[in-house]
Structure formats: C-alpha cells, structure tokens
Amino acid sequence: MTTMAGTFDETRLRRGIEQRDADMLISLYNDDAEVEIVDHTNSPSNPLILRGHAEIRQTLEDVCARDMTHSLDRCVMYDDLAAYTESCRYPDGTCVLCNSMLDLENGRISRQLMVQAWDE
Template sequence: MATTANPAFDTETLRRGIEGQTASTLLSLYADDAEIRIVDHGAQPSHPKILHGREEIGAMLDDVYGRDMTHRLEQCVVQGDRAAYVESCEYADGVRVLAESMISLRDGKIAEQIMIQAWDE
C-alpha cells in the first residue's frame, strides 16, 4: 500500500522570499484562500487587520517590498502542519521592525497566519 506524503513547507523559499527585493517569491508560499491576521500598535488584538486571499496579501506585500528597507529571516521552526518564524526589518533611516508569525499549513502552503509586529517609534 503506497501513501502520498503532503508537500513539505519550503523554508528556503521562505528565506528567499523574506530577504528578497520583491513580493512574488513570498506570495508563492500562500494558498489562494489564505488569511493573515496582523496585530500591532494600530491593529490591536480585539480588532486585528485581516487580509483574505492572495490578492489582498499580495497588495500588502507589494507595499512592504516597495519601501526602502531590508528584511531578514531570523528563525524558523516547522512541525507538521504548523510553522513559526521571526522576521527583522530595518528602514533606511534606521527604524527597526520585528515580526513574529505563527502559520498553519495546507499542502505545503500557508493557509492561515497570525503576525504580531512592533517597530521603533
């Protein structure tokens, strides 16, 4: 009896996507119906910013990757159909951002993501 394994989440693509200069590689990791909940100073836990689907997620990523800043994947842990990672960013003027994400995976793609981010003020 043969079994088919679910596709694995590609952490190297995650690194290339986060650290790259465009949003396209990172966007390729999201399922078509993915959802992101973002919690930060402006979108607090009781009213997070919610993005539905690759179109809304892609627009947000295009905005972020259109800014003069660098991104770095600090850590990533994958266990079964869950993953968590830490991303650090720095704007050209020295302002830093730190984001932590917990993601649920489906068929090797990000189906749900909760991101908590903070930045220098």
C-alpha cells in the same frame, strides 16, 4: 522540512523575505489563505484581516517596495505548523520586529498570525 501534507519551502520563504520578492512570497500561500495582523494600529480585539491572494499580494507588494532590509532570523516547523521571526531595518535606523505563526496545508500557508512592533 516536511509537513504532514506536503513540504513547506523555507528556502523560498527566506529568499522572498530577504530579497523583498512579493511574487515569491505570494506563491507560498493557498489561494484562500487568511493573514491576521496585530500591531500598534490593529489591536488584538480588532486585527487587520487579509483574505485571499489579492489582499495578501497588495500588502506584500507594499512591504517589499519599501526601502528597508529584511532578515529571516529564525524558522521552526512541526507537522503542519511553522513559525518565524523577521527583523527589518529602515535606512534611518528604525527597526521592525515581526513574529508569525503559520498553519500549513499541502506545504502552503493557509493561515498566518503576524504580530509586529516598531521602534517609536
């Protein structure tokens, strides 16, 4: 998959998500990347904003450490944009669905908007 300024590695994204590998996932982000998260705790008017590798890594390590399965269901790319859907399932059957929109620079994530929902 080619972007205007480089190549985004969808295979690394899939492996990182499905193998719960925080190191592989953080390698896909620019050092100064920003992640905006909207969910039942963080409303659209007050989203959680993660800035830079340290904050993003902390969240990725937390998510990857959880006893759950992750699946990259769809990934589409166009120029310097990508979007994907991720499905997760805890051992008790609780499901999480996450949609992400990515801005890419030089084949790496510069900005991510993530909207996620849980079974409740």
